Amino acid sequence: MLKGKSAVVTGSTSGIGLGIARVLASKGANIMLNGFGDAAEIEKIRSGLESEFGVRAAYNAADISKPSSIKEMIDATVETFGSIDVLVSNAGIQYTAAIEDFPEDKWNAIIAINLSGVFWGMHYALPYMKKQGWGRLINIASAHGLVASPHKAAYVAAKHGVVGLTKVAALETAEIDITANAICPGWVLTPLVEKQIKDMAAKDGISEKDAELKLLSEKQPSKKFTTPEELGELAAFLCTDAAAQMTGVPLPMDGGWTAQ
Numbered sequence: 653m654l655k656g657k658s659a660v661v662t663g664s665t666s667g668i669g670l671g672i673a674r675v676l677a678s679k680g681a682n683i684m685l686n687g688f689g690d691a692a693e694i695e696k697i698r699s700g701l702e703s704e705f706g707v708r709a710a711y712n713a714a715d716i717s718k719p720s721s722i723k724e725m726i727d728a729t730v731e732t733f734g735s736i737d738v739l740v741s742n743a744g745i746q747y748t749a750a751i752e753d754f755p756e757d758k759w760n761a762i763i764a765i766n767l768s769g770v771f772w773g774m775h776y777a778l779p780y781m782k783k784q785g786w787g788r789l790i791n792i793a794s795a796h797g798l799v800a801s802p803h804k805a806a807y808v809a810a811k812h813g814v815v816g817l818t819k820v821a822a823l824e825t826a827e828i829d830i831t832a833n834a835i836c837p838g839w840v841l842t843p844l845v846e847k848q849i850k851d852m853a854a855k856d857g858i859s860e861k862d863a864e865l866k867l868l869s870e871k872q873p874s875k876k877f878t879t880p881e882e883l884g885e886l887a888a889f890l891c892t893d894a895a896a897q898m899t900g901v902p903l904p905m906d907g908g909w910t911a912q
């Protein structure tokens with residue numbers, strides 16, 4: 653389905669991004685991996701994609717908080733694979749504190765990575781996609797792109813921003829075979845959420861298993877985590893011709909969280 657196409661997945665050394673990269677590779681896409689982590693581990697992921705799925709995979713260490721690094725990564729993708737057909741803007745971080753206690757550096761980092769990083773990715777990828785006449789922009793927002801929770805001011809602001817930005821991108825590309833959509837996951841058990849579970853277990857004096865259930869029960873009616881594989885399959889669907897008229901949409905995959 654995606655044979656001969658290439659996808660950049662930001663923040664794909666872990667969690668949701670890695671799950672999406674694996675599904676896109678399973679459909680035949682060449683993959684530009686990105687994100688932080690141990691060099692040997694990243695090389696294992698890269699070579700694993702090539703051997704498991706018979707695609708080409710490369711890695712770029714771009715820091716998504718830096719527009720110039722994003723440009724370099726997009727250009728490197730076109731140099732390596734000949735095109736950039738799919739951009740999954742997924743890199744993201746979290747920090748929780750009440751508004752009056754929110755540190756300036758944490759606010760700036762979350763806005764830079766979770767919001768501005770998505771903008772600059774599209775800014776540098778769109779000229780290539782327009783020239784090719786085909787492209788898929790997939791922005792990983794969150795249930796927090798649609799509803800709020802206390803103590804997540806920067807994250808909720810950034811994710812709502814991503815949903816709005818996605819709509820603008822959809823309008824600006826409406827007459828071309830380029831779509832822009834946002835995926836809005838509920839809780840997914842990744843390192844980003846494992847930290848919140850550990851914090852909750854320590855704060856409430858409960859086991860991590862009980863903290864997991866408490867976290868899910870508070871928000872996600874299914875009481876099950878969304879998985880990176882499920883999110884990957886949704887991203888892959890957005891790359892099909894069947895999804896060509898689906899653009900500017902925030903798509904929850906959240907076990908009913910935002911239906912409440």
Ligand code: NAD
Pocket residue numbers: 662663664665666667668669686687688689714715716717742743744745765766792793794795836837838839840841842843844845
């Ligand atoms: P994760 O911590 O497992 O992965 C985050 C990835 O982003 C890693 O590969 C990390 O190296 C990379 N990254 C962080 N800062 C970066 C930077 N400056 N430059 C380049 N890469 C950077 O987290 P995750 O849960 O897989 O989150 C992925 C995305 O999904 C985020 O945008 C997050 O907000 C969103 N999301 C997560 C959940 C959840 O429950 N886990 C729910 C909704 C949305």
